[in-house]
Amino acid sequence: MNREFYSDRGDLEISGAGKSGGGKYNRVEVNGASKINGDIECVEFEASGAAKFEGNVKTVSYNVSGATKCLGNVEADFCEIRGAGKIEGNLHSKDSKIEGSFKVGGNFIGEIIDIQGAAKIIGDCEAEDFICSGAITIGGLLNSEKVSIDIAGRSEIPEIGGKIINVKLAPFGIGFLSKITKALFNTSVNELNCNVIEGDEIYLEGTEARIIRGNDVVIGKKCTIQRVEYKNSLSVDPSSKVLEQIKL
Known part of the structure; x- marks a missing residue:
C-alpha cells in the first residue's frame, strides 16, 4: 500500500x-x-x-x-505491538517489533521479526531475520535466514531451519524478561525444546533437541542433544550432553 x-x-x-x-x-x-x-x-x-x-x-x-485484540488477519508494512496484543488470524508484516506478551492464532510472516517478551504463534513463522529475547512458543516451523534467540523462559519450537542459528541463554541483566515470562507461564526455567534444528552455522545454549544438522555446530552450555549430524566441525561444552555424533 x-x-x-x-x-x-x-x-x-x-x-x-x-x-x-x-x-x-x-x-x-x-x-x-x-x-x-x-x-x-x-x-x-x-x-x-x-x-x-x-x-x-x-x-x-x-x-x-494495551490489551488489543484482532479477530481477523493483519497485513501491514510496519507493525509495532506493545502490551498484551492478540491476533486471532495471520500476521503478515515486513517489519515487526513486539514488546510484552503477544499471540498469533495463525501464521506469522515477515522480513524482520523482533520480539522482546513472551510470544505464542500457533502456526508457522517465516522471516529473513528472526530476533527474540524472552520466551517463544511456535506450533509449526520457524524458517529464517538468520535466527537469534535469547532464552528467558520456557520455549518450544518443533522445527527450526535457517542459515545462521544462534540460541543463547539470556544474560542476567534482562531481568524484566524473566519477570514477564514467569508471570505468564508460571515457570522460571530457561530452556528451548526442539525436535529438529537444521542450518549452516549453529550455536546453541540451554537447548534440548532430538536432531541437530549443520555444517559447523557448536553445542554450548546446558544442552541435551540426542543426535548431531555435522559436515565440517563440532564442538561440545563439558556441561552439555550429546548422545550421538555423526560426521557426514
Missing part, C-alpha cells in the same frame, strides 16, 4: 466504549474499550487500551498498545 493519504478518504476516531463499522480510511485511531465491526483498510492504524477489531486489518503501519 501507498504511505500517502488518499484525497477521497477520511479519518476514523473512536474513544471510550464507541463502536464503528469497517471501511476505507486514511488514519484510524481507536482508544479505550472501543470496537470495530468489519474489515478496515487504511494508511495508519493506531489503537490502545482494550480495543477489539472483529474483521481484517490492512494498513501501512499497525501500531497498537
